[in-house]
Amino acid sequence: MTAVRTTRLLPRAYRPLLAHPGFRRLLPALAASDLGDGMSVVAVAWLAIEIAPPGHSGMLLGAALAAYALPGALGALLFGRLLRRLPPARLLAADSLIRAVLLGCVPLAWLTGTLHPVLYVALLAGSSVLHAWGNAGRYSLVAEMLPADQRLPANALLSASVSASIVVGPALAGFLAVVVSPAWLIGVDAVSFAVLAVMVRRPGGPAAGKAVPPAGADAADRSAAGLRLLRKQPELLGVLALTWFFNFLYGPAEVALPLHVTEDLHAGAGLLGLYWTLFGAGAVLGGLAAGTLRRFPLWPVTLGIVAGWGLALVPFGLGAPAPVTLACFTLGGLIYGPFTALSYTLFQERTPAAWLTTVLAARSAALLTAGPVGTALGGPLAALLGPRGVLAASGLATVVLALAGTGVWAWARRRRPTTAQGRTAISVRP
Known part of the structure; x- marks a missing residue:
């Protein structure tokens, strides 16, 4: 009875999702891994600062953040011929397992005193090598599970889970980093991915139907067809290009924010966690609101989101006090909230089911080169x-x-x- 009442309190667009058995089992496991990643937003950066040689904290910070994502683009290219044949659930499980093992090595190396900066960057890089395929598996699995009119609310819930993890994760990390090393927080992230890998692969898990390619199509043919499909979809290419530059320009800010907290504000991990917590709170509200709407005008919304986020960063350069920049970061999260769900829904609607995993992996691979390149530039730019x-x-x-x-x-x-x-719009209902 309580569950029924709780469902009735939800907006109508979300009720069918929680009534779907596969999605209902998948969402908590994804939320657990998102929470672990939310803690790593602070932990990866803070541990890099702690173990960096004197005077090189900015450079190691940029390298660590880049290593945590950039190799996923390389993995999309190197393992495409093998991984395109796998169903989405197995792709998600493989990515989660690799992350669990290699991220779990970080606290072990720290405990034994062998966590050299080079080893740290190498472990982060290895953990992200299948990130593009795991991300493609996540959204392809949702697209297979659900009818078209439920995909936008589902994508909104997934993006809200990521945003909620940025509310809770950094707050926990900022609090716990005072008591324990951030290396242990990365270990918690590893455990969360282990939970996801077990849940997806266990009998009765959300192993939806396989996205089987057309008969007689080998891996090279599928890859070429996927690229041809993207070339024939100017909206997909346009959104992909906009998102790439958006993420690229965000990269230096991700490096600069921890340095701003430590060097300009002379504060600790707690304040850095608060910035990300408030950003996540805004993004949760913005993302959930997006899932309740029937139509999104594609370009006005996406361009407005990009401009709004940029304006939210300007007060930092004007020397605004911390309370003002905290409010701006919160507003920036609220503005950004709908962006991810809107983008993925467009790709799900415009891409045939047999090619969705390939196209989403190509999308993720392209975008994985954006933010890390920006973060790699963040260290030198911060010094300048x-x-x-x-x-x-x-x-x-x-x-x-x-x-x-x-x-x-x-x-x-x-x-x-x-x-x-x-x-020019995303429809929740055809």
């Missing part, structure tokens, strides 16, 4: 401009990106004035 200067420059460049995207969008509309409404 200072943390405040990097945050402001990132924000202003992001606003310029939104303005450039608006110009391209307006030009494309003038060239094709008869474009149907369905090609």
Whole structure:
């Protein structure tokens, strides 16, 4: 009876999702791994600062953050021929298992006194090598489980889970980092991925139907067809390009924020955790609100999100006090909230089911090169401009990106004035 009452309190768009057995079992396991990653937002950066040689904290921080994501793009290229044949559940389980093992080595190395900066970066890099395929498996599995009219709310829940983990995870990490080494927090992240790997692979888990390619198509043919499909979808390419530059310009800010907390504000891990907690709280609200709407005008929403996030970073460069920048970071999260769900829903709607895992892996691989490249530049830029200067420059460049995207969008509309409404909006119902 209590469960029924709780379901009735939910917005109508989310009720069918919690009534679906496979999705209902999958969501808590994904939430557990998201929480572990939320703690690692603080732990990976803080541990890099702790073990860095004197005067090299910014460089090691950028290298660690890049290593935690960038090798996933390489894995998408190297293992594509093998992994394209696997169903989404097995891709998700394989990625989770590798993350569990290699991230689990971080606290062990720290405990034995062998956690050299090079080893730390190598373990982070190895843990992310299947990230593109694991991420593709997550959203392909959801697309297989659910009918088309439930995908946007499902994607909104998944992105809200990530955002909620940024509310709880950094707050826990900031509190616990005062008591224990951040290496142990990375170990908790490893345990969360072990839970996800076991849950997905156990009998009765959410192993939805396999995305079987057309008969007679080998891996090379499927790869080529997937690329041809993307080339024939200007909306997909446009959103992918916008997202790539958006993530690239965010990268330096991710490096600059911890340095801003330590060098400019002379504060500790607790304040860094609070920044990410408030960002996540805003993103949860924005993401969940997105899942309740029937239609999204694609380009106005995405361009508005990009511009809004950029404006939220500008006050950092103006020397605004911490309470003001905390409020700006919260607003930035609220603005960003719908972006991920909107993007994935577009790809799910425009891509045939047999090619969805391949296309999403290509998407993830492309995007995995964006943020890490930006974070790798963050260290040198912080040394040149200072943390405040990097945050402001990132924000202003992001606003310029939104303005450039608006110009391209307006030009494309003038060239094709008869474009149907369905090609510029995401529908929850066909």
